Amino acid sequence: MSQLEVTRHQLQESAEITIADVARAAGVSVSTVSRILNDKPDVAEKTRQRVQAVIKQLGYTPHAQAQRLAAGRSRTIALLYPLKSITVTHVELDFVVGAAAAAGEESYFFNLMTGPVTKMNLLNLYRSAQVDGVILMQIHLQDWRVDFLRDHNFPFVMIGRCADNSGLSFIDLDFEGAALAAFDYLVELGHRHIAFINRSPTLRQQGFGPPVRSFAGYQKALEKYGLPFLYRDVNPTAADICEATLQLLDEQPNLTAIYCVYSSVSVGVIRALRQRGRMVPDDFSVVAIATDQVAQLMTPPLTTIDFPTNTVGYQAAKMLIAKLQQEPVDPHQILLPPQLITRQSTGPV
Secondary structure, eight states: OOHHHHHHHHHHTSSOOOHHHHHHHHTSOHHHHHHHHTTOSOSOHHHHHHHHHHHHHHTOOOOHHHHHHHHTOOOEEEEEOOOSSSOOOHHHHHHHHHHHHHHHHTTOEEEEEOSOOOHHHHHHHHHHTOOSEEEEOSOBSSOHHHHHHHHTTOOEEEESOOSOOTTOOEEEEOHHHHHHHHHHHHHHTTOOOEEEEESOHHHHHTTBHHHHHHHHHHHHHHHHHTOOOOEEEOOSOHHHHHHHHHHHHHHOTTOOEEEESSHHHHHHHHHHHHHTTOOTTTTOEEEEEEOHHHHHHSSSOOEEEEOOHHHHHHHHHHHHHHHHHSSSOOOOEEEEOOOEEOOSSOOOO
């Protein structure tokens, strides 16, 4: 019986196999095994192969936390997603599920941080080394979090983008292009009186990217087609959206279509249309930015600019992990072009 077979037999009768057991069986030091486990380059290839063979034969599994400490990394990424209530929407959950799936594929842990983001919170996160990098969401054109993380050389990527994205990695939907694509489609159907319902005025005034860029796309559509200015920006509650839509319908009897920034907006819109006896799509059309799953749940199924939130979360996490594993890495910037998916909420005038 060989020395390795004896060692393996003895260990099967005893406690958990340790790194010292591997070192003893391979005839090397514990530090050499540690360096091989952490992919350090300064180990002879022949020694590396021998140790890896012993690891496989003994069935040794490295202690994950010990590996992370030895490598000086937590192998953890975090998604900073401040939520305004305990209720999580399907769209919010999609971002999280996508990012968590990508982290798991790369053997990274995933944290979701939903509390308010302050400078002190970010500083503590940076100093404690709890995570190796973060995914930022709800990006503003001028965003202090971006400046803070960049100044501290802390790895991050964004879902969304700033006004100046030089040297930054992000994935975002082209909200400006989405608005223009929606109006292109509605005008092609013959609509000339088209309203646009945007997110709350406070968000646009604060420079939150999606409503700012959506409004810019709306302005381009008005100029392109010479359309009347029919606009509301409201808080994203069904009651407020329903009331805003009722006002538009009463003030503009010729109104035949509405474009909404988010699918949640369309719920209030359709409620108001039913109250005024308008039928979708027979005499009124509705287009919104939404995920495929949400669009299919609407009655009637909603014509949308597709927002693949699960894919966005997944790609953001992959982007961050690539940044952590490949130093230096060039900024990776993905601007998703608008994809119009026609369903049963739109029709010709």
